[in-house]
Amino acid sequence: xxxxxxxxxxxxxxxxxxxxxxxxxxxxxxxxxxxxxxxxxxxxxxxxxxxxxxxxxxxxxxxxxxxx
Ligand SMILES: [Zn+2]
Numbered sequence: 840x841x842x843x844x845x846x847x848x849x850x851x852x853x854x855x856x857x858x859x860x861x862x863x864x865x866x867x868x869x870x871x872x873x874x875x876x877x878x879x880x881x882x883x884x885x886x887x888x889x890x891x892x893x894x895x896x897x898x899x900x901x902x903x904x905x906x907x
Contacts, residue, residue, distance in 0.1 A: 841901075841902060841903035842901075842902050842903070843899045843900065843901055843902060844899065844900060844902050845895065845896070845897065845898075845899060845900075846865060846868060846895070846896035846897075846898045846899065846900045847895065847896070848865030848866070848867065848868070848895070848896045849865060849893070849894070849895065849896070850863035850864055850865055850888060850894035850895055850896045850897070851864075851865055851866050851869070851887060851888060852864050852865075852866070852869040852885050852886065852887055852888060853885060853886055853888055853894075854869065854872060854883050854884065854885035854886075855883065855884045855885070856883075857881065857883075862897045862898075863888070863894040863895070863896060863897045864885075864896050864897065864898055865896035865898070868896055868898040869885065872885075873885070
């Protein structure tokens, strides 16, 4: 099935999106977000989640295609 679904990785970071909403991201997605932000010269406030906080990454991934 092609489409998009929520990333199944465990979130390790929180960040504030440009819409000023707090979101969660896994290690890979956080790295991607930060390098994209750097390219646009945008600053994204972020930090590590405390140990014991169980969250799923809120980013979407493509299904049926290449993994990012
Ligand atoms: Zn993710």
